Amino acid sequence: MASGKGCKELTTDKAFLQSKGIKFIHKISDGQNDLAMEFIKHVFDLVPGTNAFANPWEPIGLSMLSEFITSRLDEIKLNFGHSKDSCGRLGSETVEFDYTGSFGTLIVEADRLGVASQSNFSTIRSNVCVYKGKWIYELLLGSKGVMQVGWCTSKCKFTEEDGAGDTQCSFAFDGSRVQKWNMKMHSKYGEGWLAGDIISCAIDCDKGIITFLRNGCDMGDAFTGIPIGPGYAYFAAVSLSHNENLRANFGSTPLRYPLEGYYPLQYKPGADAAKACLLFTYLEKLVSLLADVEMDKTSDELMKKQTSFRSQKSTLTILGAHIIGVLAPLLKNSYVVEDCMLKVLLDLSKNHESVNCFLDLFFSLLQEQELKLCMDNLIISLLSNYRFSPMLADFALQKSYLNLLHSLLLHVQTRKYLLKNVLFDRVKFPIFLHVKPPDDKVLSIMIPHVWYCHASKNEAEESAYEEQLSKDEEYDKRKYEESCDLLRARIQELEEIQINIMKLLLIGDDAAAQNEQSSRQIFQQKFREFLKENIISPHLKIQQFNHCPPLVQLCFFNRLVKALQYHLDHDCSSNLGRNEIYVPCQKFLDEPFDYFDCQRLGGLLSHLKKTCSDENCTVSDTSEIAVDETLIEIVDGLIVLYNSTAHKQLGKMCSLRETFQEYIVALTDVEKKIKICPNELVDVLAELNHACSVFTEKVVEQARHMAWIICVIYSVDKQEDVHWLMLTALRSLEKASTAGQLIRFVPDFYVEACINSYNALTSYFHPIIPYTRLEGHEKSLMQYAIFLSSNFSDHRIVNTDIQDSLIQALACFVCYPQSLRALESMPEENCITMTKALLAPYEGRSWAQTNWILLRLWKGCGFAYRYKHLPHLKPVKSQDHEHTTANLQSLSVSPAFWE
Numbered sequence: 001m002a003s004g005k006g007c008k009e010l011t012t013d014k015a016f017l018q019s020k021g022i023k024f025i026h027k028i029s030d031g032q033n034d035l036a037m038e039f040i041k042h043v044f045d046l047v048p049g050t051n052a053f054a055n056p057w058e059p060i061g062l063s064m065l066s067e068f069i070t071s072r073l074d075e076i077k078l079n080f081g082h083s084k085d086s087c088g089r090l091g092s093e094t095v096e097f098d099y100t101g102s103f104g105t106l107i108v109e110a111d112r113l114g115v116a117s118q119s120n121f122s123t124i125r126s127n128v129c130v131y132k133g134k135w136i137y138e139l140l141l142g143s144k145g146v147m148q149v150g151w152c153t154s155k156c157k158f159t160e161e162d163g164a165g166d167t168q169c170s171f172a173f174d175g176s177r178v179q180k181w182n183m184k185m186h187s188k189y190g191e192g193w194l195a196g197d198i199i200s201c202a203i204d205c206d207k208g209i210i211t212f213l214r215n216g217c218d219m220g221d222a223f224t225g226i227p228i229g230p231g232y233a234y235f236a237a238v239s240l241s242h243n244e245n246l247r248a249n250f251g252s253t254p255l256r257y258p259l260e261g262y263y264p265l266q267y268k269p270g271a272d273a274a275k276a277c278l279l280f281t282y283l284e285k286l287v288s289l290l291a292d293v294e295m296d297k298t299s300d301e302l303m304k305k306q307t308s309f310r311s312q313k314s315t316l317t318i319l320g321a322h323i324i325g326v327l328a329p330l331l332k333n334s335y336v337v338e339d340c341m342l343k344v345l346l347d348l349s350k351n352h353e354s355v356n357c358f359l360d361l362f363f364s365l366l367q368e369q370e371l372k373l374c375m376d377n378l379i380i381s382l383l384s385n386y387r388f389s390p391m392l393a394d395f396a397l398q399k400s401y402l403n404l405l406h407s408l409l410l411h412v413q414t415r416k417y418l419l420k421n422v423l424f425d426r427v428k429f430p431i432f433l434h435v436k437p438p439d440d441k442v443l444s445i446m447i448p449h450v451w452y453c454h455a456s457k458n459e460a461e462e463s464a465y466e467e468q469l470s471k472d473e474e475y476d477k478r479k480y481e482e483s484c485d486l487l488r489a490r491i492q493e494l495e496e497i498q499i500n501i502m503k504l505l506l507i508g509d510d511a512a513a514q515n516e517q518s519s520r521q522i523f524q525q526k527f528r529e530f531l532k533e534n535i536i537s538p539h540l541k542i543q544q545f546n547h548c549p550p551l552v553q554l555c556f557f558n559r560l561v562k563a564l565q566y567h568l569d570h571d572c573s574s575n576l577g578r579n580e581i582y583v584p585c586q587k588f589l590d591e592p593f594d595y596f597d598c599q600r601l602g603g604l605l606s607h608l609k610k611t612c613s614d615e616n617c618t619v620s621d622t623s624e625i626a627v628d629e630t631l632i633e634i635v636d637g638l639i640v641l642y643n644s645t646a647h648k649q650l651g652k653m654c655s656l657r658e659t660f661q662e663y664i665v666a667l668t669d670v671e672k673k674i675k676i677c678p679n680e681l682v683d684v685l686a687e688l689n690h691a692c693s694v695f696t697e698k699v700v701e702q703a704r705h706m707a708w709i710i711c712v713i714y715s716v717d718k719q720e721d722v723h724w725l726m727l728t729a730l731r732s733l734e735k736a737s738t739a740g741q742l743i744r745f746v747p748d749f750y751v752e753a754c755i756n757s758y759n760a761l762t763s764y765f766h767p768i769i770p771y772t773r774l775e776g777h778e779k780s781l782m783q784y785a786i787f788l789s790s791n792f793s794d795h796r797i798v799n800t801d802i803q804d805s806l807i808q809a810l811a812c813f814v815c816y817p818q819s820l821r822a823l824e825s826m827p828e829e830n831c832i833t834m835t836k837a838l839l840a841p842y843e844g845r846s847w848a849q850t851n852w853i854l855l856r857l858w859k860g861c862g863f864a865y866r867y868k869h870l871p872h873l874k875p876v877k878s879q880d881h882e883h884t885t886a887n888l889q890s891l892s893v894s895p896a897f898w899e
Contacts, residue, residue, distance in 0.1 A: 036062050036315050043286045043319055044068070065322045069282075073275050073326065080271040088205065089135070090233060091128030095250035095266040098127040103158040106240075113252065115238070116142075116245035123163040123240075125152060126250065128265050129233040136202040136262040137236050138255055140388050142245040143549075144195045148172035148181055149246075151203055151210060152237040153227075163239025170237060171223045173212045175199065180222045190219040195549075196436045198256050198388050203234055215390055216257035236265065253338045253381065256388065272330050276340040279327045283358075284344050286323065290316050290357040317361070324365045331370065337377035342385070345378075345404055355407040359414050372421065375414075379422045387431055391438040393446050395494050398435075402497040405432060409504040415519055419505065424526040430548050430556035433498045435491060435712055443704045446487050449479035450703045452664060480707070488711040495559070495717075502563035508571070508628055520567075524630045527637050535644045550649040554713070557638065557646040561721040564634055574627045581728060583636050584625065585736035588745040595640075595747050601797045602744020612741055635728060642725055643753040647760060650722075653713045654764045660702040667695040710768055719765045723774050726757035730783055737791065744796050751791075751802050755809045758784055778822075785822040788813060789830050793837035811849040814856045 040062075096112035104122030106115050115124055126137075139149055148165040150172035157167065165172025165181025172181045175193030179186040191214050193199060200213035210223040238246065249255065251264025258264075293312045330336050348354040366374065386401040409415045423429040438446065451473065508520040534547050548556070565578040576582075588600070602608050670692045677685050729750050736743040761771050771777055791797065792806040813819045823831075838850055 036318075039286075039289065039312075039315055039319060040065065042289065043282050062318065065319070066325075069279075069322060069326055072278060076274050076278065077271055080274065088132030089128065089130050089265070091126075093267060095126055095128045095137075095252070097124045097248065099124065101125065103163075104160045109247075113249070114142075114245070114247040115240065117240035117242055119242065120160055121163050121239055121241055122160070123158040124238060125164075126236040126248075126265065128250070129154070129235045130203065130205055130265070131228075131233040132205050134202070134204045134206070134262040135265055136200055136255070136259050137251070137265050138249040138257065139199045139201065139238065140247045140249065140384065141193060141195055141197045141199065142247065143243070144176060144193055144197075145244045146174060146176045146241040147244050147246065148174045148239040149199060150181075150201055150212075150222075150237060151234040153232055153234055156237075158239075164237040165239070169227060169232075171210050171226060172237070172239070173199070173201075173219075173222055175214070182223065189222055190214065191217075194437070194439055196388055197439075200255075200257055200259065201236065202259055202262050205234065213257060213259070251335075253335050253384075269333055269335050272333055273336055273339050276327060276330045276336045279323055279330075280340050280344045283320065283323050283327070283361075284348065286316055286320055287348065287354050287358045287361070290320075290361075291351060291353040294353055294357060317364070320361045321365050324361060328366055328370045328374075331374040331377070334377040334381065337374065338381040338385075341374075341378060342381050345408075346400055349400070349404040349407045352407050352410055355404075356411050359408070359411040363413050363417075371417075375417065375422055376426050379418060379427055383427045383431060387436065391436060391442050393442070393490075395435075395490055398494060399497060402432065402494070402501065406497060406501050406504070409501060412510050412519075415504060415507075416510075416517075416522060419519060419522040419526060424530055428548050428552070430530075430552050432501065433559045434552045434555040435494060437708055437712070440701060440704070443708060447480065447483045447704045447707050449476050449483060450700045451477040451480040452660075452699060452703045480703075484707050484711065487707065488715065491711050492717075498555075498559050499562045499566075502559045503566055506563050506567050506631075506634075508567070508630065518630075520628070520630050524633050524637075527634065531637055531640055531644075535640060550645050550652070553641065553645040554649040557641050558718055558721050560634070560638060560641075561724065562717075564631065564638065565724070568627075568631060571628060571631070574631070576625055576627050578724065579727075580731075581627065581632075581635060582731035582735055583632055583639075583728075585732070585739045585742040585746065587632065587636070588736075588747065589742060599748045599799055599801075600744060601746045601748055601751065601799050601802060602741075603798050605745070608744055612744070638725060639729055639750060639753050642722075643749045643756060647753075647756045650713065650760050650764045653709055656702075656705060656709060657768070660699070660706050663695055663699045663702055667692065667699050670695055714765050714768045716769060716773075719761065719769050719774065722757050722760050722765070723777075723780065726754060726761070727780055727783070729753045729757070730780075730787055733787060733791075734783075737794075741796065743794075744798075748799050748802050752805060754784070754787065755805055758809075772818075781819065781822040782825060785813065785819070786826055786830055789823065789826065789834035792834075793840070807849045807853075811852045814853055820856075 097108060097115060099106065099108045099112065102108075102122065102124040104117065105119040106117055106122045106124055108115050108124075115122075141147075148163050150164050150170065152164055152167070152170035155168075156164075156170045158164075162184075163172075164170045165174070165186075166184050168183050170182070173179075173190055174181060174186075175190060175197070177186075178188060178190055178192050180189035190212060193214060198215055200216070202211045202213065203209070204211075205228055208224065208226045208228045209221050210226060211221050212219050236248070236250065238248070240246070249264075251266030251268060255264055290313065293316065331341065345355065345358070348358055362371065362374070382401055382405060386398060386405075389397040389401070391398075409418070437443075504519070505523045506520050508518045511518040511521075530548075534553065568574060568576070568578045568581055600608060670688055674685070674688045674692060677688060679685070733743075733746065733750055733754065736746050761774070765771070774780070788806060788810045792803070792810050797803060797806075814823065823834075826834075838854055
């Protein structure tokens with residue numbers, strides 16, 4: 001491993017070391033020193049002929065090791081010198097955003113590098129300016145909306161409407177609108193950006209040129225001839241519209257995309273980085289020896305020199321103490337951690353035992369405050385690299401960072417420390433579980449061939465079209481499907497690592513002492529705090545900066561479901577597996593869960609406690625379940641997470657599918673018009689051909705996006721996750737329904753989760769993945785039908801919103817043949833009960849839905865139900881699907897309910 005950039009070849013002759021006061025041991029009498037010297041030879045490269053440090057004299061002993069290390073570090077310091085070239089730069093050594101001169105409402109992170117806008121257009125600039133030379137800084141985009149980023153002078157007067165690029169001496173780029181801005185004048189420039197991109201802003205103060213780069217790709221000179229010379233100095237400046245956020249890297253960590261000849265605004269700690277790299281070179285070799293000792297792979301020569309006085313492990317630990325004692329102060333610098341420590345750990349992560357030994361040394365030898373700063377910087381750097389690394393077709397970079405995180409979490413002490421102090425407190429851990437979507441350029445590499453089914457009025461026409469495909473279309477279809485299969489396999493590999501990470505966090509038997517918490521218990525506490533911050537706080541007017549994006553929360557939900565199912569099936573103390581688990585209704589009464597003042601099925605909790613006596617609030621189901629209480633709490637939290645965020649995101653992704661269908665319809669219509677357009681109408685034909693090319697480009701783009709969405713969002717595994725959650729919520733409600741008055745304490749979102757998950761299975765995943773492919777779908781459909789028919793008129797449910805949701809869900813349920821058959825197949829007792837409830841006085845119940853149900857059951861088509869579409873509305877061509885649009889034409893009268 002290299003000893004760091006800028007570190008010149010060190011002198012290694014004996015005279016130099018003696019000049020530093022280092023004495024040499026020429027005679028070794030005991031095996032203890034003999035063993036230590038063999039290790040020192042290997043770790044510090046003092047074996048003759050191995051490298052620049054090699055010399056023919058004997059190596060130093062333990063007593064002189066500290067002086068030897070100090071001499072090496074002093075030589076690095078001499079090579080770098082002490083002076084810093086400050087020519088062309090004014091301001092503090094530490095570069096950050098100057099919040100005292102900001103405009104608008106901004107949320108600024110504690111390190112003053114991350115900002116989020118809470119007003120119409122907020123502007124903030126750096127605390128350092130440049131007037132000479134070439135300079136660069138990077139912006140890590142947390143969102144993809146309207147932002148103007150670039151440079152400004154101190155003469156710029158910003159407002160909440162005029163930001164960077166809107167004044168005379170400010171120059172900015174906006175990747176959302178793909179424009180460059182100066183004095184409110186804008187023109188097309190660059191490429192569109194996405195969340196997760198890195199935008200580099202470079203300025204040449206000698207030639208008056210400003211350039212922008214996206215993920216390291218130069219987008220060309222944006223501005224030339226900008227004012228330079230006396231009186232002009234440029235600050236880094238950004239302006240963000242509402243809810244947009246980004247993070248700046250002025251040089252506090254290594255630039256991801258350095259530009260030759262340009263310098264970061266913040267000085268690079270070159271000497272400290274070179275020292276740390278040298279020390280980590282020593283440490284990496286020492287850890288390799290420790291791992292061999294742990295696995296009994298030590299060479300026979302070293303085994304002979306081991307004495308009973310000191311073991312090999314103890315000797316190596318002493319060497320590690322010398323190294324880490326000097327290294328610890330350097331690890332406070334985030335630049336050093338990312339540039340040196342992260343690289344070493346990435347190399348070691350190929351061997352879990354090496355990472356384990358590395359972490360043992362750090363936890364044994366670092367002070368508590370030193371360990372905190374080191375771990376904070378390490379995980380922040382790891383997450384930043386995972387989130388903002390370039391997307392390759394095989395996800396190689398993302399896999400390497402996830403594998404490192406997995407190796408870190410295998411170490412029990414590290415896992416608990418990170419859970420308690422870092423993963424949810426210092427960083428947004430769920431981002432590790434998200435798969436960042438690629439841009440169009442990378443996606444075109446992943447999906448080189450595109451195929452789509454032309455618009456048609458019904459499935460029969462679609463089938464006929466597929467049978468008549470040309471050879472080119474068949475080739476494109478085959479290649480498209482092969483690309484999708486390959487993409488799906490690669491994504492599954494990435495997701496498997498993420499699921500394994502979640503499995504580690506849910507380990508429940510790693511508590512060393514009786515009063516010590518397990519990883520599962522710590523995770524549960526952090527998970528509830530996460531739900532409170534991300535589920536309840538968004539309802540407030542001011543959005544918190546640390547909220548996770550909805551798509552990230554959806555990925556978090558899917559990975560957590562898989563990990564939880566694994567532990568439910570493998571927990572020896574549990575008598576319920578994944579297919580039997582439910583949340584006991586007594587939990588809703590005892591209040592072990594914090595529901596953030598949500599409504600209950602029976603009304604307000606305070607009212608229920610006053611009105612329900614102890615005799616009424618008893619559990620009729622006396623069966624006991626032997627399941628870890630923490631797992632039950634996590635199940636409950638998953639239902640909260642799905643109903644509040646994950647379901648909405650599934651629906652949002654479904655809208656992209658509808659947009660895709662609309663483009664296909666538009667393209668098909670244009671192609672038909674081109675065929676019938678006379679050749680004499682040259683202008684019309686030209687317009688049609690132009691429209692055809694535009695729609696074709698859009699359809700190709702959307703086809704690739706749909707391939708990604710199908711692999712990541714609407715996959716078979718994700719459908720099974722939602723199905724499992726639906727059945728788990730249903731079981732919990734069924735158990736509560738048999739527990740007398742306790743059902744009134746059930747939170748309202750349990751019913752909403754059941755209804756929403758069923759709608760997702762039949763409307764969002766279908767028809768991409770048919771609902772009927774689910775194992776046991778008929779049984780679950782029957783279970784859901786019984787639940788709706790039994791509870792829509794339950795007098796114990798007084799929450800009006802839930803009453804309306806239940807009756808509306810039942811009204812939709814009778815609109816489709818398959819779900820109607822499930823109602824007809826219910827036990828006769830349930831059919832009679834539902835019919836009587838529908839015929840009973842309304843008692844505040846909505847009569848429209850009740851009459852709708854009765855008409856569908858008894859009258860079939862009925863008056864005004866003979867139309868397939870409402871006669872006064874033009875139907876949308878792309879909406880005719882069994883489960884996505886309620887067909888107004890009923891098949892026939894339901895004989896089961898007519899009788």
